[in-house]
Amino acid sequence: DTAVSQTPKYLVTQMGNDKSIKCEQNLGHDTMYWYKQDSKKFLKIMFSYNNKELIINETVPNRFSPKSPDKAHLNLHINSLELGDSAVYFCASSQDLGGRSTFGPGTRLTVL
Amino acid sequence: QQQVKQSPQSLIVQKGGISIINCAYENTAFDYFPWYQQFPGKGPALLIAIRPDVSEKKEGRFTISFNKSAKQFSLHIMDSQPGDSATYFCAASMSGTASKLTFGTGTRLQVTL
Numbered sequence: 588d589t590a591v592s593q594t595p596k597y598l599v600t601q602m603g604n605d606k607s608i609k610c611e612q613n614l615g616h617d618t619m620y621w622y623k624q625d626s627k628k629f630l631k632i633m634f635s636y637n638n639k640e641l642i643i644n645e646t647v648p649n650r651f652s653p654k655s656p657d658k659a660h661l662n663l664h665i666n667s668l669e670l671g672d673s674a675v676y677f678c679a680s681s682q683d684l685g686g687r688s689t690f691g692p693g694t695r696l697t698v699l
Numbered sequence: 700q701q702q703v704k705q706s707p708q709s710l711i712v713q714k715g716g717i718s719i720i721n722c723a724y725e726n727t728a729f730d731y732f733p734w735y736q737q738f739p740g741k742g743p744a745l746l747i748a749i750r751p752d753v754s755e756k757k758e759g760r761f762t763i764s765f766n767k768s769a770k771q772f773s774l775h776i777m778d779s780q781p782g783d784s785a786t787y788f789c790a791a792s793m794s795g796t797a798s799k800l801t802f803g804t805g806t807r808l809q810v811t812l
Contacts, residue, residue: 591742628737629802632799687745688800691742692742693742
């Protein structure tokens, strides 16, 4: 059973398009996150949701809009994609705020 | 502003040797220090973690050493194996509603035969 799953695994799109990445966790965790890993492998938090409530928005452009329909899902919608958005996006979840986080397999986004 | 500094950037160790990766942090409010292991094309996976009330934690071949006064912690991999070849990230977080993992820049470990 996959603990944290993301779809799609790969996403190739043109500049200016809008795309979404979906994330689901079956761990019963209360907190979910989106992280971005750039080409140098640096991992940085983007958003955090606790019980469907946004608690962290780490100076991410407002072209990025997370949505949490329920505790087990956290989706990421990106408008007007730019070349600099190319990265690997990881969803993660944890039971405790700031505690042990379980990461998904990642979505590699390539903007052409 | 890099709140968690990690070194070295890359490391080559012979099979059976000891791999040592170091991290330093600035924010004294951090109270959870995990290490993550990432293989190519995969998500980071929690390897081992420590809280500041202990100075060392060992799980199998992996040990975290923690120095609260120096604000440093390190990962030691004993008897390194080729299967340990991966990128390792240290991280830090603090309890509370604004909690998040702040990662180091990663260390690419290669264990040679």
